[in-house]
Amino acid sequence: MRALTWHGKHDVRVDTVDDPEIINPRDAIIKITATAICGSDLHLYDGYIPTMKAGDILGHEFMGEVVETGSKSTLQKGQKVVVPFTIACGSCYHCGKHQYSACDNGNPADNQDIGRELYGQPMSGLFGYSHMTGGYAGGQAEYVRVPFSDVGPIVVPDGIEDEKVLFLSDILPTGWMAAENAQIEPGDTVAVWGCGPVGLFAVQSAFLMGAARVIAIDHFPHRLELARKFGAEAINFEESKTYEALMEMTGGIGPDAVIDAVGLEAHGFFVDNVIDQIKASMFLGTDRTHSIRQAILACRKGGRVSMPAVYGGFVDKFPLGAFMEKGLTLKTGQTHVQHYMPGLLNAILEGKIDTTFLISHTLPLEDAPKGYKMFHDNQNEVTKVVLKPDLAVAAE
Amino acid sequence: MTSDKTLAQRDHDDAPVTTSKSADPDRTLLAEAITINRPAQELYDFWRNPQNLVGIMENIEAIEVLSDTRSRWTVKAPADGHVSWESVISDDVPGRSITWQSAPDADVANSGRIEFHEVDGRGTVVRATIAYEPPGGALGQIIAKLFQREPRIQTRRDLRRFKQLMETGEVATAARTKKQLEEEKA
Numbered sequence: 001m002r003a004l005t006w007h008g009k010h011d012v013r014v015d016t017v018d019d020p021e022i023i024n025p026r027d028a029i030i031k032i033t034a035t036a037i038c039g040s041d042l043h044l045y046d047g048y049i050p051t052m053k054a055g056d057i058l059g060h061e062f063m064g065e066v067v068e069t070g071s072k073s074t075l076q077k078g079q080k081v082v083v084p085f086t087i088a089c090g091s092c093y094h095c096g097k098h099q100y101s102a103c104d105n106g107n108p109a110d111n112q113d114i115g116r117e118l119y120g121q122p123m124s125g126l127f128g129y130s131h132m133t134g135g136y137a138g139g140q141a142e143y144v145r146v147p148f149s150d151v152g153p154i155v156v157p158d159g160i161e162d163e164k165v166l167f168l169s170d171i172l173p174t175g176w177m178a179a180e181n182a183q184i185e186p187g188d189t190v191a192v193w194g195c196g197p198v199g200l201f202a203v204q205s206a207f208l209m210g211a212a213r214v215i216a217i218d219h220f221p222h223r224l225e226l227a228r229k230f231g232a233e234a235i236n237f238e239e240s241k242t243y244e245a246l247m248e249m250t251g252g253i254g255p256d257a258v259i260d261a262v263g264l265e266a267h268g269f270f271v272d273n274v275i276d277q278i279k280a281s282m283f284l285g286t287d288r289t290h291s292i293r294q295a296i297l298a299c300r301k302g303g304r305v306s307m308p309a310v311y312g313g314f315v316d317k318f319p320l321g322a323f324m325e326k327g328l329t330l331k332t333g334q335t336h337v338q339h340y341m342p343g344l345l346n347a348i349l350e351g352k353i354d355t356t357f358l359i360s361h362t363l364p365l366e367d368a369p370k371g372y373k374m375f376h377d378n379q380n381e382v383t384k385v386v387l388k389p390d391l392a393v394a395a396e
Numbered sequence: 397m398t399s400d401k402t403l404a405q406r407d408h409d410d411a412p413v414t415t416s417k418s419a420d421p422d423r424t425l426l427a428e429a430i431t432i433n434r435p436a437q438e439l440y441d442f443w444r445n446p447q448n449l450v451g452i453m454e455n456i457e458a459i460e461v462l463s464d465t466r467s468r469w470t471v472k473a474p475a476d477g478h479v480s481w482e483s484v485i486s487d488d489v490p491g492r493s494i495t496w497q498s499a500p501d502a503d504v505a506n507s508g509r510i511e512f513h514e515v516d517g518r519g520t521v522v523r524a525t526i527a528y529e530p531p532g533g534a535l536g537q538i539i540a541k542l543f544q545r546e547p548r549i550q551t552r553r554d555l556r557r558f559k560q561l562m563e564t565g566e567v568a569t570a571a572r573t574k575k576q577l578e579e580e581k582a
Contacts, residue, residue: 018572018573018575019573020572020573021572021573021574023569023571023573023574023577024566024567024568024569025565025566026564026565026566057572072565089560089563089564089568090564091433091563091564092433092559092563092564093431093433093518093519096433104559104563105559105560105563105564105568106568107568108567108568108569108570109553109554109556109557109560109567109568110553111570112553112556113549113552113553116552125568125570131570134568134570135570136570137570137572145572147568147569148564
């Protein structure tokens with residue numbers, strides 16, 4: 001089959017590799033119909049993520065048709081499914097509590113050592129995201145092997161457009177969980193740092209959960225414009241002073257809840273603050289590294305901090321004093337995708353949530369390297385790249 | 397930190413003896429615990445049949461059952477060789493624990509115990525304790541190397557695979573093809 005493979009910094013290629021096979025009884029093989037490049041894929045592209053190996057197949061947002069099933073899979077051939085990016089067994093204590101991203105068993109035994117070393121306990125496996133999270137082949141390919149297929153994939157109705165449901169795999173549940181973690185009360189003002197897909201879905205979710213006002217903070221005009229379309233007020237941090245603006249806009253109180261949807265790109269994945277600083281001084285700028293600090297300082301006393309943004313290691317100058325003195329609550333974590341999929345699928349089918357607005361580009365899988373470069377180079381215009389294996393390559 | 401105290405003389409300390417900062421120079425002792433969301437009896441039954449363990453333990457080439465309490469273990473050794481020894485169950489509490497030790501002629505004297513303790517709402521805490529004595533002689537050195545290749549990490553991984561198999565019915569792997577799976581196991 002053809003698959004997008006990683007070979008090093010800014011070096012991804014579409015290669016021919018062996019087709020996946022059923023290995024374990026609960027597996028299924030999915031023929032990919034649509035897959036997307038995630039903002040977090042750019043961190044792989046930029047070479048920030050350790051434990052990557054040349055030839056690794058990327059992609060953790062994908063969906064497709066069931067073409068093969070193991071003896072204990074509950075899926076049927078021909079069904080259309082969206083696959084969660086978290087690989088969870090459904091049988092362990094954490095899955096029982098719907099804490100799917102904390103699954104004990106989704107990550108192969110040997111790969112759990114790194115997570116234990118870094119975090120105290122290893123987390124679940126993830127598709128297409130380095131060997132620390134399992135080393136599973138991702139879905140930016142023609143086919144993918146899906147373990148625990150009786151627990152993860154959600155069957156979607158026949159005939160529904162892929163674009164409407166594809167984002168159930170990651171970013172929609174992630175944005176929703178971000179808003180849920182903000183414990184929004186009716187009438188609240190919620191501030192969201194970062195208007196990437198997760199931030200934009202958090203804006204939509206916050207309104208659905210009863211927020212009276214949502215204030216979106218970014219520096220890409222096009223992304224701020226999208227946030228406005230959903231009713232958010234925008235702060236362009238390159239034009240205005242964010243803290244001062246928030247205080248004035250909230251009558252000196254500060255937002256009741258703050259959501260940091262920036263994260264990883266600013267801080268890197270399990271790098272210490274030395275590398276954090278080197279990166280910041282080289283090209284990432286300081287505004288981004290400030291998102292969580294700024295959110296904590298702006299948040300009202302006794303308010304809530306939600307952090308869907310991915311942090312991997314240590315963060316320098318975390319305002320622990322402000323956090324304690326103001327009595328804030330912090331909720332965070334990798335998304336428990338399986339928990340949110342059924343409810344969010346219903347919300348999509350009922351027309352309460354639209355996800356298609358996000359897609360700025362659709363390309364054939366063969367053009368995936370071009371998609372990575374576009375996404376990397378122009379984050380203002382390129383909000384989401386969807387890849388389709390069946391799409392014909394346009395003549396140059 | 398090392399102290400002159402023996403392992404038994406730790407004051408005001410309820411931590412397991414295996415976590416002591418004082419080492420026993422004559423012996424290596426380690427323990428690992430894991431919680432498995434299944435009944436103790438089921439886990440005990442699996443472990444009581446040594447042949448079941450081939451599928452979850454790394455480096456094990458074969459486990460031959462000699463009698464109800466005796467089995468012969470063969471592990472891979474460097475340069476395509478292998479090493480084997482006989483293991484004898486010295487104490488057996490059905491549903492609760494199994495204790496074994498190597499037969500007197502073993503190149504690496506080793507002993508261990510696996511305990512199964514049910515806890516409300518979470519299944520069973522499984523605790524493996526393993527002790528072995530550094531061997532002498534040239535062959536002993538090779539075997540020691542084999543055993544000391546992070547025995548704690550090895551034990552931890554084995555327990556994780558045990559948990560995966562008992563909780564999910566399979567051992568998790570990222571292999572995409574059967575060929576990759578074989579290469580991983582080789």
